Amino acid sequence: MELEELPGVGATTASKLRDAGYKEMTSVAAASASELKDACGMGESAANRIILAAKESLDIRFRTGTEMLERRKLVKRISTGSTALNDLLGGGIETQAISEFYGEFGSGKTQIAHQAAVNVQLPEADGGLEKGVIFIDTENTFRPERIIQMAEGHGLDPETVLENIQVARAYNSADQILWAEKAAEMAQSGDVGLIIVDSLTAQFRADYTGRGMLADRQQKLNRHMHTIQRAGDLNNLAVIVTNQVMAKPDMFFGDPTVPIGGHIVGHTSTFRLYLRKSKGGKRVARLMDSPNLPDGEAIFMVTQEGIKD
Ligand code: ADP
Ligand code: MG
Numbered sequence: 001m002e003l004e005e006l007p008g009v010g011a012t013t014a015s016k017l018r019d020a021g022y023k024e025m026t027s028v029a030a031a032s033a034s035e036l037k038d039a040c041g042m043g044e045s046a047a048n049r050i051i052l053a054a055k056e057s058l059d060i061r062f063r064t065g066t067e068m069l070e071r072r073k074l075v076k077r078i079s080t081g082s083t084a085l086n087d088l089l090g091g092g093i094e095t096q097a098i099s100e101f102y103g104e105f106g107s108g109k110t111q112i113a114h115q116a117a118v119n120v121q122l123p124e125a126d127g128g129l130e131k132g133v134i135f136i137d138t139e140n141t142f143r144p145e146r147i148i149q150m151a152e153g154h155g156l157d158p159e160t161v162l163e164n165i166q167v168a169r170a171y172n173s174a175d176q177i178l179w180a181e182k183a184a185e186m187a188q189s190g191d192v193g194l195i196i197v198d199s200l201t202a203q204f205r206a207d208y209t210g211r212g213m214l215a216d217r218q219q220k221l222n223r224h225m226h227t228i229q230r231a232g233d234l235n236n237l238a239v240i241v242t243n244q245v246m247a248k249p250d251m252f253f254g255d256p257t258v259p260i261g262g263h264i265v266g267h268t269s270t271f272r273l274y275l276r277k278s279k280g281g282k283r284v285a286r287l288m289d290s291p292n293l294p295d296g297e298a299i300f301m302v303t304q305e306g307i308k309d
Contacts, residue, residue, distance in 0.1 A: 077127075
């Protein structure tokens, strides 16, 4: 269905919507009335009517508990490579959810992202979904060489594994937003089992400096996360985002670092895992937030062949 077919949307409004970045029915359905008001110069009640009509056209409506249970039964899990980490996650990285890995530089975020990009391609019996992956690389740390090592660790053909990874390099936050929209579109094919954004926040942090820009940054980040969340929900795929930490100067007890992105990122991520380095090359993952799993810790290793116990 085209935007023009929504009641109350003519050619002019449709083109205003598209110019403002609402190119798909899904983005109109997820917009807030005040966003549409600002973007298209329409009244609040007109904006609300358009949003509701877009939701209806996509069959977005209340679901019964039974329907939700049926949807949950479709959830699949991708192995991280470590049994302990899989157990912590209730079996692996879930589809229809955003799993956020945050931690300091060198804590293993990018390694986990690479491993998941390989493992999603495995047969379901071996912890994969037998599907491809989209990798949005914002820090220029995607390394095909590392993929080859991990593929060989599984006895997979490295060339095939590399062919099934679509990599986009994002040079700034606007670029990253566009790649995510493109990824959501590509995912409709059903061939994508995983979308990775490594890192979610680095470009936003660089582009929006200073207190005055914080509200704008958070609004953009919120919409960006909802784009990938929707792609995960609609196509039953997994989403992995990585995040950096910053020092919290007013904290005197406990761990003085917190993830970037504040409540927006915290509330939109379904699972939050805090990674840190430990003795003897060990890494510790701590589950900080989950809708249905107890908090806890897992120990894993980063080896030549990838993530292991
Ligand atoms: P970040 O959390 O900053 O994304 P990474 O996931 O890139 O960090 O982790 C980098 C670390 O991973 C390195 O410091 C090293 O300890 C480990 N690592 C990277 N490549 C290999 C490899 N081929 N063999 C073993 N360990 C590796
Ligand atoms: Mg990294």
